Each structure stands twice: as structure tokens, then as C-alpha cells.
Amino acid sequence: MIVADVPVDRVVSLPDVDIDELAHCLAAEHGELAPLVSRTPVIGAGPGAFAEAAVAELERAAVGLLPAWLPGVGESRPDLGGLAAARLLAAEVARTSRYPRAFLTDLAVLALTGRRPLRLPPLRIRARELTRLVAQAFGRRRTVLLVGGVGGDDVVAGAEWLVSNGGPAVWLLGAGNDRVPVVRLGRPGRGSVAEAGRPHPASAVEAALEAALARESWASGRRWNQDYRSNELTPPVRLDLWWPAERCVVEIDGPEHCRPDRYELDRRRDVRLTLDGYAVLRFTNARIVHDVGAVVHEIGTFVRAQRRDTTEGQ
Incomplete structure (x- = not known):
């Protein structure tokens, strides 16, 4: 199987793949997936804690990609006038791109000032909208969360919740779990490794x-x-x-x-x-x-x- 054939509508395990190599492959190729790497997921604290940690990863990525999803915000200053301009800009982007207005304006303020709103949207809405925003910022159609090193039941349950609620595709790397299908990416056919001395085959x-x-x-x-x-x-x-x-x-x-x-x-x-x-x-x-x-x-x-x-x- 090649990377392009790995399912994105369910949680899967890729136990024999290096997480950095896979992330590089997905980022380099002109495909549909925007990779997001999670190296330290919450373990042993329940599925909800994993989902919260994953959404926090999505939020950090979205904040770092601010110019890509809010063009023109670089002209705004983090003073009252600049924030007002950024909020108006975010509201217009929310209208044209069909994001919840409060979600996008609050995210713009967070990215510019580090200040969070007093009330956050429900986790499922944040998971869904942040997933869409990160993919858009990367110029891709979908976000995939690459989770390294774990595959316990709490992680799997939390990952399944994310996928079923419009969150990112979740691929578990480095450990298997009987609850999710295992995908084998053989070296000859996966197209994810650049041969030394030659351009990357997927780029x-x-x-x-x-x-x-x-x-x-x-x-x-x-x-x-x-x-x-x-x-x-x-x-x-x-x-x-x-x-x-x-x-x-x-x-x-x-x-x-x-x-x-x-x-x-x-x-x-x-x-x-x-x-x-x-x-x-x-x-x-x-x-x-x-x-x-x-x-x-x-x-x-x-x-x-x-x-x-x-x-x-x-």
C-alpha cells in the first residue's frame, strides 16, 4: 500500500513507519493531507484527555499559521485599534468561508495577544473547525494527526471520537492496537522515502x-x-x-x-x-x-x- 491509499475516515495503525519520515513525505508531496505531529499525547487519563490534547495541538498549529488563514492581519497591531481591525477581518473571513464567527475572531485575538476567551466553544466544534482551518492554511483538503509511540485503548477511543466528530484523520505510529486496522507501508511501493542523490519521488x-x-x-x-x-x-x-x-x-x-x-x-x-x-x-x-x-x-x-x-x- 502507498501513503495515498491509507484510510482517512477511521483510526489506523502504521507500526512500521517512522513518524518524521512520514510527516516529511506528506508535507513534500502535492497531496490532500496536511500532517500534524503529536509526540507526547496524554496517556492513562481517559479518551477525553487525549482529545483535548489533540485539539490543543491543532490550535497551536492554527495560531502559528495565522497569516495563511487571515491574509492582511500582518498590518494589524496588537493594540485596541489593531485588534478591532483583526476582529473585523476575521469576521469577514468567517462569513465567506463559513466558520463560526466567534470561533474565528477569538482565534485571531489569541494568535495576536495570547489571550483566550472566557468561554470556549464545545470541544467537537473546536476540533472540527481547527481541523478545517489547518488544512486550509496548508493548502490541503484534510488534516491528518500523526501520533507517535502509543496505541492504548484511551488513545484509540479519543482518536475515534475526533474522527467521528469531523476532526483530523488519526494515524497511530510506533505501536499497534487490536481495536484498529493495521496498515503496512512497504518500502518499495510507498513513495515516501527520498533516495539519496535524487529528488524526492513525491515532490x-x-x-x-x-x-x-x-x-x-x-x-x-x-x-x-x-x-x-x-x-x-x-x-x-x-x-x-x-x-x-x-x-x-x-x-x-x-x-x-x-x-x-x-x-x-x-x-x-x-x-x-x-x-x-x-x-x-x-x-x-x-x-x-x-x-x-x-x-x-x-x-x-x-x-x-x-x-x-x-x-x-x-
């Missing part, structure tokens, strides 16, 4: 950039999707595109890179690579799709300059 963006680079003589020496580590004590990181000799790293950022946790992780990677003597060039999926020529020109300018500097320094 149309990487394929488009590779096609453009293949026409350029200066682009020789490039390596796709290879692991890099600073030293023996640091964990490896997967680089999207790499010119080792020219010490140039190109990273391709999908919508998931807007999330605060992912943004912080990216910055840490960039600092580590910079300290190791690499330049990091970042491009969004949208820019590559709409202006791949300019992206190739920018990369080429840097790579050729590095080669000239190396030649002159000999």
Missing part, C-alpha cells in the same frame, strides 16, 4: 527544480536529499540540495515551515551549517513553481562565485 517541486538545473552546465556536483552531520556527536540532518565543494546548501520550504516550531528548527539548522562554513539558500515551493528561472539564476550566481573564489585562492 513535484523538487522535480521541477532538478529539470531546470539539468539544463545548466554549472550545476554539476549537486546532491539531492543526502544526510549531513557536523561531527560524530551531532545527529544527521537531511539536506534538500547540496553542493559540497562549493559549500552551498539549498533548502526548499513548503507551508509547514511557517509553523513556529519548524521555523525555529530551520534557524538552528541554518546556524549550524553557517558555523560549518556553508551558505544556506532558502526558497519556498511557490517561488520555485512560479519563477524557477529566477531561483536557478540565484543559485547559479552563488555557485559560480564560490568556484571563482576557490580558483583565485589557489
